Amino acid sequence: MNYFQKRTAFKIAVVSVVLASLASPLSWYVARENAEESIVSLAIEESGRLAQHFDATNLTSPDAVAHATMAAQTISGGLFDIAEIYNRQGNKLAESSNAEGDKIERLLPKHISPNYRQAFYENLRNRGDHWILRVFVPLRASIHDSNSPITGYFEGVRVIPAWQQQQVLNTALTVALMVCFASLLCGAVLYPVVVRLSADNERKTLEVLDSHISMMESLGRAIAKRDSDTGAHNYRVAWIAARIAERMGLSGSEMQALIAGSFLHDVGKIGIPDAILLKPGKLDEAELTIMRTHVVQGEEIVKGMGWLDGAHAIVAAHHEKWDGSGYPRKLSGTAIPLAARIFAVADVFDALCSKRPYKEPMSFEASMAILDKDTGSHFDPAVMNEFKAIATEIFKQLEHSTENKARQLLEERVRLHFET
Numbered sequence: 001m002n003y004f005q006k007r008t009a010f011k012i013a014v015v016s017v018v019l020a021s022l023a024s025p026l027s028w029y030v031a032r033e034n035a036e037e038s039i040v041s042l043a044i045e046e047s048g049r050l051a052q053h054f055d056a057t058n059l060t061s062p063d064a065v066a067h068a069t070m071a072a073q074t075i076s077g078g079l080f081d082i083a084e085i086y087n088r089q090g091n092k093l094a095e096s097s098n099a100e101g102d103k104i105e106r107l108l109p110k111h112i113s114p115n116y117r118q119a120f121y122e123n124l125r126n127r128g129d130h131w132i133l134r135v136f137v138p139l140r141a142s143i144h145d146s147n148s149p150i151t152g153y154f155e156g157v158r159v160i161p162a163w164q165q166q167q168v169l170n171t172a173l174t175v176a177l178m179v180c181f182a183s184l185l186c187g188a189v190l191y192p193v194v195v196r197l198s199a200d201n202e203r204k205t206l207e208v209l210d211s212h213i214s215m216m217e218s219l220g221r222a223i224a225k226r227d228s229d230t231g232a233h234n235y236r237v238a239w240i241a242a243r244i245a246e247r248m249g250l251s252g253s254e255m256q257a258l259i260a261g262s263f264l265h266d267v268g269k270i271g272i273p274d275a276i277l278l279k280p281g282k283l284d285e286a287e288l289t290i291m292r293t294h295v296v297q298g299e300e301i302v303k304g305m306g307w308l309d310g311a312h313a314i315v316a317a318h319h320e321k322w323d324g325s326g327y328p329r330k331l332s333g334t335a336i337p338l339a340a341r342i343f344a345v346a347d348v349f350d351a352l353c354s355k356r357p358y359k360e361p362m363s364f365e366a367s368m369a370i371l372d373k374d375t376g377s378h379f380d381p382a383v384m385n386e387f388k389a390i391a392t393e394i395f396k397q398l399e400h401s402t403e404n405k406a407r408q409l410l411e412e413r414v415r416l417h418f419e420t
Contacts, residue, residue: 016187235406257310268298
């Protein structure tokens, strides 16, 4: 199991446990309430049926008290431990209780004369060691017609026996455990699906990345065809810029834009005539003006190319200088994009340390002396400060390196920053 799979498994496990922790108590509570309401519904239905059977719903007849008493006695011997029947005016006509009802009667709160239109109940927990349900039911002439006139009231008290309490709790616990198991099982089922989708996504991302790298390298090769030294230089300078940027905290899209822009900084040279681009001697003023148009031409090439849009900052500003003496816009200081300021240091350092058709490579000490001299005029002092910390290491890695070696170094940074 690789790091991603371990991380995915951990996250899914955490989510599953959290869901189980939240859903299980809730389902336990809901199941217990449903069981309680089932007990109450059965009691209400049974009390209404018995009251109807003993004609205790007709509480205006001369035998009303006798009927109510008989009904109350029967009911208190069944689902209820205490049974009370009232007439329409709220006067008590009959009351009956069994031995359990006599024990808990003192624990019951007092209430006013009944006057309600819908059945309801009270849950009286923690009354001593008892769980008590108190039911209030309006009696009607017809138990099947909820709109028929109210003829009286029935009030019953049921002490939930230990076996039934245990049954309710067991049922609620079973439901809670099933919900918990379902949550965990759901996580276990989702894990391979998520891993597979992520693997597919990673594969497609790598395919896109490879296509981006191929496009970048194709442009690089096109430039190299025009300028034989450009290929290796592009790899080296992009790698150096990435190393500096890492020290300065760049990451994500900023780092990707810096690498692409550094590699393609001279892409506009594709549009420069060979007579000027490949001229062995010094360019005259008119030729120099044409050569400098490679910046604008490079901007036009990368502009609107999707992922290459980020390269625009370096392509457009890689010849600007910290003191404003650069071109084409004569930007200065922090008006120059940070990526371009980083690139400027990397570009000049590589140019000084590398062999060119018209020059031999300079020593590390001589190169650093030139960079130090131009810090504050050409280069951003903050960027130079970060570069100095790794300059020796960079020089040693690039000294006598081939184009393939430089390419490998850059690929490592590309994989690191483009695959995250």
